Amino acid sequence: MQPDLKVQCARKNAGPGHLMQTDVAIIGGGPAGLSAATVLASYGAKVVVVDEQAHIGGRLLGQLYQKRNGTWWIGRHIAHDLEQQATNSSVQFLTETSVWGVFPQWTLRLYSPSRVVPETIQASCVLICTGAAQVPIPIAGWTLPGVMGVGAAQMLVNAYHVRPGKRALVIGVDLLGLTIARELQLGGVDIAGIVLPDKSLVSRTSDSPLAAMKFLGQLSDWAPTWMMRRIAYGLRHPFWASQAARLFPHGGIKIWDMPLLFRQAATAILGEQQVEGVTVVDVQTNGDPIPGSEHVMAVDTVFLSGGLYPLAELPAAMGCRLAFIPELGGQVPLYGPWGETTLESVFVAGSVTGIEGAQVAMEQGILAGIGIARHLGLIDQDDAEAQRQKAHEKIWLARSSAEVQFLASIQTGRNLMKTLWQNAKAATTVSDT
Ligand SMILES: Cc1cc2nc3c(=O)[nH]c(=O)nc-3n(C[C@H](O)[C@H](O)[C@H](O)COP(=O)(O)OP(=O)(O)OC[C@H]3O[C@@H](n4cnc5c(N)ncnc54)[C@H](O)[C@@H]3O)c2cc1C
Numbered sequence: 001m002q003p004d005l006k007v008q009c010a011r012k013n014a015g016p017g018h019l020m021q022t023d024v025a026i027i028g029g030g031p032a033g034l035s036a037a038t039v040l041a042s043y044g045a046k047v048v049v050v051d052e053q054a055h056i057g058g059r060l061l062g063q064l065y066q067k068r069n070g071t072w073w074i075g076r077h078i079a080h081d082l083e084q085q086a087t088n089s090s091v092q093f094l095t096e097t098s099v100w101g102v103f104p105q106w107t108l109r110l111y112s113p114s115r116v117v118p119e120t121i122q123a124s125c126v127l128i129c130t131g132a133a134q135v136p137i138p139i140a141g142w143t144l145p146g147v148m149g150v151g152a153a154q155m156l157v158n159a160y161h162v163r164p165g166k167r168a169l170v171i172g173v174d175l176l177g178l179t180i181a182r183e184l185q186l187g188g189v190d191i192a193g194i195v196l197p198d199k200s201l202v203s204r205t206s207d208s209p210l211a212a213m214k215f216l217g218q219l220s221d222w223a224p225t226w227m228m229r230r231i232a233y234g235l236r237h238p239f240w241a242s243q244a245a246r247l248f249p250h251g252g253i254k255i256w257d258m259p260l261l262f263r264q265a266a267t268a269i270l271g272e273q274q275v276e277g278v279t280v281v282d283v284q285t286n287g288d289p290i291p292g293s294e295h296v297m298a299v300d301t302v303f304l305s306g307g308l309y310p311l312a313e314l315p316a317a318m319g320c321r322l323a324f325i326p327e328l329g330g331q332v333p334l335y336g337p338w339g340e341t342t343l344e345s346v347f348v349a350g351s352v353t354g355i356e357g358a359q360v361a362m363e364q365g366i367l368a369g370i371g372i373a374r375h376l377g378l379i380d381q382d383d384a385e386a387q388r389q390k391a392h393e394k395i396w397l398a399r400s401s402a403e404v405q406f407l408a409s410i411q412t413g414r415n416l417m418k419t420l421w422q423n424a425k426a427a428t429t430v431s432d433t
Helices: 005-014 031-042 058-062 075-088 150-159 175-186 209-218 226-234 238-247 313-318 358-375 381-400 410-426
Strands: 019-027 047-050 064-066 072-074 092-094 098-103 107-111 120-128 132-134 147-149 167-171 190-197 253-255 258-270 277-282 295-298 301-304 308-310 322-325 330-333 346-348
Touching: 019 031, 031 047, 031 058, 031 075, 031 358, 047 120, 058 075, 058 150, 064 175, 072 075, 075 092, 075 150, 075 358, 098 313, 120 358, 147 150, 150 175, 150 301, 167 175, 175 190, 175 258, 175 301, 209 238, 209 258, 308 330, 313 330, 313 346, 322 410, 346 358, 358 381
Parallel strands: 019 047, 019 120, 047 092, 120 346, 147 301, 167 190, 167 301, 190 258
Antiparallel strands: 064 072, 098 107, 107 120, 132 308, 253 258, 258 277, 277 295, 322 330
16 A cells, blocks of 8 residues: 555645644544544534554454455445545545644644654644554463464455465454454465463453353354354353353364364464464363363464453543443543543544444544534534434444444443443533533
């Protein structure tokens, strides 16, 4: 992909050391940020989108999968369309530019390795759409070349058409790992298996066969046959999940020709200069290793899949009030019905508010765009309220029809957020946007 000409032009106009002033600064050019940018520009706001990546689109760029109805979700194309719409509405982009701090009266401090972007943006409103990040799985040997997060592998194979390895083992059991393993397989990588992470203080995802069975239960709608759907559905019941964990074969079972080795856990990645293999041990149903069962699987690549968490460092550093809500993926900024936070003129949208797919992020971006337009007085209250209700319906629809649902209790998490917000409002320190 070639660097974008209009981005370079924007940079030249800005000049190093320059202070840029704008109505709205959007941090993150993924589906949430792009959708919000177009809405805001359509109301006449001056909008700048800042993204640390070279290309606009966020995690959409790596997404490529077949939907249940047989059509394909090609994230790169969707990102291109969103970027085009924003560009046509005169949204300005600063790529390869990190926002390293946001200071009161909303001054964004920027860093770019090329040093030809403005160092500072002064904005009336800030929208934070920083997305999500992967939870690491620390394991002996994980710094060897050939070890990467599944998200990196997804970008390599789907966005850059590079095969990251020939024969790979996935460590970690979660939906993202499973779907990306399938994408990598379609991209020509031989998936030797998906194993559990070694049970440890930091292994947050399924680190026992029992937890893995519960995970399979959540995936019942995805099972390829009617019979498998029924069996997987049964795993939602704790009794059947524990029976399945006990009876699950140590040699694993195959889905899409990928061995699910949920009675084995990885204990170390081996190699001198690069990955050469992984030491794997058989485990009991609670994840404890079975002594003497260690063996080595020969692979040249390892993908780590520890789950996702909302990237909320910036709102935390700015002083937004946060809440730890596991149903949303971890620490998230408190937000209200317009996407507003506990800080005046600061809004959030997308995965930074809780881990969900791109369609939900787009609808959340539209909602935040309407909220900011209302806050800036660009839209009248009645119109804004009508649009807010429509946007909430669309978010709900996107959530209930999502192809990928990362967190089983996401709606519970959203409801909890609503209550926390109302409580915070009642306690009155929350500004009324
Ligand atoms: C590794 C990974 C893989 C995923 N795969 C899928 C998938 O296959 N299917 C799916 O539906 N969902 C997937 N998701 C979920 C994903 O979060 C949503 O699909 C969607 O992309 C969220 O949109 P967003 O706009 O909130 O954030 P993102 O799309 O993540 O965009 C956030 C943007 O913010 C930028 N950014 C962050 N911090 C800064 C900063 N300080 N300064 C400047 N720029 C910054 C990033 O560079 C990024 O471009 C994945 C998420 C991750 C992390």
